[in-house]
Amino acid sequence: MLILYTTAHSLYCTKTRILLVHKGLAFSEEPPVGGVGSDAYKQIVPSGNLPALVHGDLVLSDSEAIAEYIEEAFPDPAMMPVALDQRSKVRERSRFHDTRLEPALRALFPIVKAGGGSTETIDTATDAITARLAQLARMLDDPLAATEILTLGDCGLPITFDWIDAICGGLKAPIEWPERVTKYRQWLDTFPAVTDELEKRHPIMREWVSSHLK
Numbered sequence: 311m312l313i314l315y316t317t318a319h320s321l322y323c324t325k326t327r328i329l330l331v332h333k334g335l336a337f338s339e340e341p342p343v344g345g346v347g348s349d350a351y352k353q354i355v356p357s358g359n360l361p362a363l364v365h366g367d368l369v370l371s372d373s374e375a376i377a378e379y380i381e382e383a384f385p386d387p388a389m390m391p392v393a394l395d396q397r398s399k400v401r402e403r404s405r406f407h408d409t410r411l412e413p414a415l416r417a418l419f420p421i422v423k424a425g426g427g428s429t430e431t432i433d434t435a436t437d438a439i440t441a442r443l444a445q446l447a448r449m450l451d452d453p454l455a456a457t458e459i460l461t462l463g464d465c466g467l468p469i470t471f472d473w474i475d476a477i478c479g480g481l482k483a484p485i486e487w488p489e490r491v492t493k494y495r496q497w498l499d500t501f502p503a504v505t506d507e508l509e510k511r512h513p514i515m516r517e518w519v520s521s522h523l524k
C-alpha cells in the first residue's frame with residue numbers, strides 16, 4: 311500500500327495525486343505528523359517537504375523524485391513516451407513547471423494572505439506569470455513536446471493553471487492566456503484523473519482565496 315503525506319491546499323500534493331490516480335494506484339493520504347514543518351514530521355521526512363511517499367521501507371520526498379519512482383515501479387500505463395528526445399521534453403516541461411511557472415504563481419500567495427497589494431505589486435507578479443505562460447506556449451509548440459498520453463510533465467500544470475485563475479480572479483487581475491496554453495488545458499481536461507482531482511480542489515481553492523480577499 312502506498313501512503314502519501316499531503317495537505318489539502320498543496321499544489322505539489324495535487325500534482326502527485328493526479329499521477330497516482332492516472333496510474334490507477336490505490337493510496338491512502340495522511341497529514342504530516344505533528345503538522346506542516348514539525349520536528350516530528352522531519353523525523354520521518356528530513357526535508358519536511360510535502361508531498362512525501364511511503365512505499366514499504368522507502369520514504370521519498372519531492373514530487374519529481376516521487377513521479378520518476380512511480381513510473382519505474384508501476385510502468386503501466388506508461389506516463390513517459392518511448393523516444394529519448396520526447397522523454398527529455400517531458401522532463402523539461404516538468405522542471406519548467408516546478409522551477410519557473412509555479413514560483414511565479416507562488417509570489418502571489420503573500421499578496422493574497424495580506425488581503426491584497428498595490429496595483430504595481432500585483433502587476434509585477436502577474437506580468438511574470440504572463441511571461442512564463444508565453445514561454446510555455448512556445449515549448450508546447452515544439453513537435454517533440456506533443457504526446458497522446460498524459461505524461462509526468464503534465465501533472466503539475468493543471469493545478470497551477472487553476473490556482474492562477476482562482477488567485478488572479480480574486481485579485482481582479484485577469485491573465486491573458488496564450489491560445490496554445492488554452493488548447494493544452496482543454497487537452498488535459500480529457501483525462502479524468504485531472505478533472506476529478508481539480509474538481510475536488512476547487513472549493514478548497516475558492517475558500518482560501520475568499521477567506522483572505524474579502
Ligand SMILES: N[C@@H](CCC(=O)N[C@@H](CS)C(=O)NCC(=O)O)C(=O)O
Nearest residue numbers: 320321322347358359360372373374
Ligand atoms: N519541489 C518540491 C516543492 C514542494 C513544496 O513546495 N511543498 C510545499 C507544500 S506545496 C511544502 O512542502 N511546504 C512545507 C515546507 O516546505 O515545510 C516538490 O516538487 O515536491
